[in-house]
Amino acid sequence: MIVKENPKIQGNNKQFLPAPYKKKRYYTPQDIKVHNTANDCWLSFFNKVIDLTPLIQASISSPLCKPLIDAAGTDITYWFDSQTREPRKKIDLQTGQEVYYCPLGQFLHIPPQGPNSTIDASATLVPWWRNPEYQIGLLSYKVRKIKIVNMLSDHEDVLVVPSEETINEILERYKTINYHAASYTWKRMSIPLDMDKNLEENGIPDETVEFEELDIPETEWYIPAIHLYFNDDLTVA
Incomplete structure (x- = not known):
């Protein structure tokens, strides 16, 4: 089996691994999207967010890593059966046999299929x-935008945050x-x-559904603001 060099593999050395990070309860799709290499491989499925970097690094020489690396930074729920939560299966039209559905190719921990398949020694x-x-948190059910206004510097930033997150x-x-x-x-009005409490619980509703129903262009949606007032105490961080 010939495996072409994958541009998403940025070297196999531990020195390329990302720095330790603090886990969150919830993540946005954008949070996951940036972790898209063999040295920093996040995936989501069934609203779970997983970090497979340790697994990829431990098995980097195996061609069975390639589908996971190619999918890094994306949602792969469609790889799995919605009821069993196990990898989906299909009928091979040539053999008539039931085989695993592997849209990007056979991946780690899938049992071997057929006499010429690559055997995954870790499948047991x-x-x-x-x-x-490998789970590091949950994928947000719905994300929303919030504007943060620094009253000291008069600087504004718009963040995309999970609706479940507290302030x-x-x-x-x-x-x-x-x-x-x-x-x-941190104040509102x-x-x-x-x-x-989260934004909704603080009386800051998410009105995006109403904007969509009214067919208002997203560029014109109202973004609620939170105003930050400096406490003159840099010892708090």
């Missing part, structure tokens, strides 16, 4: 799609823009927000 282990070790979790996202985000009081 708990397959990665059933192994909770504290949104604050953690915003730290990539402003490391001292926790040194501000001059009222401090409950940092342990």
Whole structure:
């Protein structure tokens, strides 16, 4: 079996692995999309988000890694049966036999199929799609936009966040823009927000469904704003 070099494999050395990260409860599709190489391989299916980087690195010489690397950063729910949550099967039109449905080719932990198939020696282990070790969080049921207005600098940023996230979790996202985000009081209409509740629970509804029903172009949708007031205390971070 000849496997062409995959441009998504950026070298097999551990030095290319991403830095340790703090897991989130929920992720957006964009969060997952950027983790799209052999050295940083995230996938989602059935609303679960998994990081298969350790598995890929441990098996990098196997051609069975290639489909997972090619799919990195995307949702692969369609690879699986919606009822059993196991890899889908189909009838091979040439042999009439039931085989696994592998749209990008046979992948790790799929049992061998046919006399000339590549044997996956790790197939006797708990397959990665059933192994909770790889799950790092959940895919958001619905994402939404929120505008963050820094009243000190008069700077505005629009974030795409999971609708399930609390204000504290949104604050953690915003730290990539402003490391001292926790040194501000977060308010909406001059009222401090409950940092342990999400946007909806803080009286900031998601009106995107109404905008879609009214056929309003997305570029014209109203984005609610949160205003940050500096507490003059940089010791909080």
